[in-house]
Amino acid sequence: MTNETDRTEDEGLExxxxxxxxxxxxxxxxxxxxxxxxxxxxxxxxxxxxxxAWTLGGMLRALGGxxxxxxLGGAAAAGLAMxxxxxxxxxxxxxxxxxxxxxxxxxxxLLGFLGEEES
Amino acid sequence: MTASDPDPRARDAALLAAYAxxxxxxARTLVEAHAPRALALATRMLGRRAEAEEVAQEAxxxxxxxxxxxxxxxxxxxxxxxxxxxNLCTDRLRKARTVAxxxxxxxxxxxxxAQAQMETDERADAxxxxxxxxxxxxxxxxxxxxxxxxxxxxIAEVMELSVDAxxxxxxxxxRKLRELLGAIVE
Numbered sequence: 001m002t003n004e005t006d007r008t009e010d011e012g013l014e015x016x017x018x019x020x021x022x023x024x025x026x027x028x029x030x031x032x033x034x035x036x037x038x039x040x041x042x043x044x045x046x047x048x049x050x051x052x053a054w055t056l057g058g059m060l061r062a063l064g065g066x067x068x069x070x071x072l073g074g075a076a077a078a079g080l081a082m083x084x085x086x087x088x089x090x091x092x093x094x095x096x097x098x099x100x101x102x103x104x105x106x107x108x109x110l111l112g113f114l115g116e117e118e119s
Numbered sequence: 120m121t122a123s124d125p126d127p128r129a130r131d132a133a134l135l136a137a138y139a140x141x142x143x144x145x146a147r148t149l150v151e152a153h154a155p156r157a158l159a160l161a162t163r164m165l166g167r168r169a170e171a172e173e174v175a176q177e178a179x180x181x182x183x184x185x186x187x188x189x190x191x192x193x194x195x196x197x198x199x200x201x202x203x204x205x206n207l208c209t210d211r212l213r214k215a216r217t218v219a220x221x222x223x224x225x226x227x228x229x230x231x232x233a234q235a236q237m238e239t240d241e242r243a244d245a246x247x248x249x250x251x252x253x254x255x256x257x258x259x260x261x262x263x264x265x266x267x268x269x270x271x272x273x274i275a276e277v278m279e280l281s282v283d284a285x286x287x288x289x290x291x292x293x294r295k296l297r298e299l300l301g302a303i304v305e
Contacts, residue, residue, distance in 0.1 A: 013293055016246055016300065017265040023243050024266075027155045031172050035154045035179045039146040042183035044139055 132191035139187040153196055154179055156267065157204050163262040164208040166251050174211065178203045194276070201269070201277040205259050212255060249299040257292035260285050 137145035157178045161171035181203055182196065250258050256278065263274045264285075271289075275282045 010293065013297055013300070014265070016242055020243055020246050021266055021268070024159060027158050028172075031158065031176070032150060032154055035176055036147065036150050038176065038180050039138070039150060039183050040143065042180065043141060043143070043146065044187060 127195050128192050131196040132189055132193075135182075135186040135189040135196070138183070139189075149182070149196070150179070153182070153200055156197060157200050160201060160204045160262060160267060161208055163247070163250060163266060164205065164255070164258060165211060166247055170211065174204060174207045177207055195273075197269075198273055198276045201263065201267075201273075202279075205277065209255060245300055246296075249296050252299055253292050253295055257288050257295065260288035261292040261296070264289055 134145050134149060138149060154175060157175035158171055161174040161178075162168060165171050165174065178200055182200060185199075250262065253261065259278065260274060263269045263277060264271065269277070271282050271285050274285045278285060280288075
């Protein structure tokens with residue numbers, strides 16, 4: 001009987017709780033605005049939303065802008081080309097019409113990179 | 120295809136990180152989600168709306184200051200905030216008990232200050248008065264469970280007790296409330 005009484009009274013108490021939950025007043029707007037004001041005042045210094053570093057714009061900005069980016073890009077492309085193409089194919093660009101590698105002194109630091117057909 | 124709900128701790132940490140990074144929208148989300156909870160608990164614990172607002176504002180201020188160092192996985196914001204609010208309320212209640220009153224002081228009506236702002240519902244007033252009669256820890260355990268509808272696991276975290284201890288507080292608190300509320304409970 002005690003358990004049943006407890007259960008009944010708990011149901012009654014739960015009804016009181018349910019009514020209290022439903023009747024809970026909303027916060028005053030002024031209170032919420034005060035809290036929001038505190039949030040903004042305490043916020044670490046606002047950092048402008050620049051382009052993220054991992055985007056093209058972010059990387060170019062880090063390099064010093066479009067002109068520097070273009071110069072570096074061109075240098076990179078030239079380096080790739082030198083390493084990739086057959087030196088003979090570069091003949092016309094070096095002023096040699098028959099593909100002969102220009103002779104140079106052994107002191108020339110780039111000789112070792114011009115392939116096997118060195119004269 | 121629906122993505123599973125992100126872990127609440129991770130979500131809270133991301134929101135606080137966004138706030139700390141200067142995201143005002145994140146601040147608004149945090150205020151709307153958590154300020155009402157802080158205020159509701161403080162109101163139930165203190166019974167006075169003005170005091171409860173002071174406590175809730177202070178608790179939220181501590182959250183803003185903790186945001187830059189908040190570590191993902193540490194705690195849920197709600198748990199952390201409830202603990203801060205309950206500690207602030209305990210401090211206030213203890214100070215209220217230890218302040219000496221003048222000899223001819225006419226003690227004001229003990230009815231909660233929130234009475235003027237809460238509904239005139241007799242039962243709601245009666246519940247608030249009855250809650251004020253409970254020892255603080257029983258009151259906190261009851262309010263968090265039955266009015267804030269938190270799980271006993273979270274309540275145990277807030278109160279830094281075992282779940283068994285929380286349930287014991289709630290059982291004793293409910294028994295006392297039934298006695299105090301009498302006919303209203305039937």
